[in-house]
Amino acid sequence: RENIHDKIDYVFKVVVIGDSAVGKSQMLSRFAKNEFCLDSKSTIGVEFQTRTVTINGKVIKAQIWDTAGQERYRAVTSAYYRGALGAMVVYDITKRQSFDHVARWVDELRAQADSSVVIMLIGNKGDLVEQRVVHAEDAVEFAEDQGLFFSETSALSGENVDTAFFKLLEQIHRVVS
Numbered sequence: 340r341e342n343i344h345d346k347i348d349y350v351f352k353v354v355v356i357g358d359s360a361v362g363k364s365q366m367l368s369r370f371a372k373n374e375f376c377l378d379s380k381s382t383i384g385v386e387f388q389t390r391t392v393t394i395n396g397k398v399i400k401a402q403i404w405d406t407a408g409q410e411r412y413r414a415v416t417s418a419y420y421r422g423a424l425g426a427m428v429v430y431d432i433t434k435r436q437s438f439d440h441v442a443r444w445v446d447e448l449r450a451q452a453d454s455s456v457v458i459m460l461i462g463n464k465g466d467l468v469e470q471r472v473v474h475a476e477d478a479v480e481f482a483e484d485q486g487l488f489f490s491e492t493s494a495l496s497g498e499n500v501d502t503a504f505f506k507l508l509e510q511i512h513r514v515v516s
């Protein structure tokens with residue numbers, strides 16, 4: 340996908356946050372490598388993955404950071420947020436608690452990242468419709484209230500993953516240009 344002959348106009352750092360096991364790492368590998376692995380383990384040492392895309396005629400290298408399990412110990416450091424222009428705050432539509440914690444993640448993000456950071460709320464595991472406990476309307480209401488973009492995705496099927504990342508990158512481009 341990446342073409343070494345492309346001239347890169349922008350590098351956008353995007354962080355992915357949210358409770359453990361909501362599918363952050365799978366979202367990232369779906370977007371960066373178009374892969375999904377059913378029993379994934381967080382890869383120690385891998386800090387970010389990249390994918391280069393063209394948006395509005397500009398070549399944008401998205402550098403997407405993964406917590407690599409740090410969220411388990413609430414050890415996501417300020418270095419993780421530093422320089423982030425965008426963020427995906429992910430919850431699992433089948434886990435109420437992961438949605439209840441979204442406000443905390445957004446607060447932490449706002450405290451640590453740049454004030455112009457573009458935030459997208461993501462309800463992942465959209466394929467598990469039978470187990471849904473978080474209604475999309477509640478997420479839409481929260482997102483509107485907080486000024487966030489919102490999408491439901493499935494890292495497993497790939498549904499909406501690219502669309503959500505492209506939307507976020509497009510908004511960041513709007514902010515920086």
Ligand code: GDP
Pocket residue numbers: 358359360361362363364365366376377378379380381463464465466467492493494495496
């Ligand atoms: P993280 O801790 O937030 O990085 O979560 P992972 O990406 O490691 O995923 C946690 C678990 O949820 C793994 O067993 C994944 O296979 C599973 N998972 C992630 N995304 C999806 C999804 O969209 N649908 C379903 N059904 N399972 C998913």
Ligand code: MG
Pocket residue numbers: 363364365381405406407408
């Ligand atoms: Mg992970």
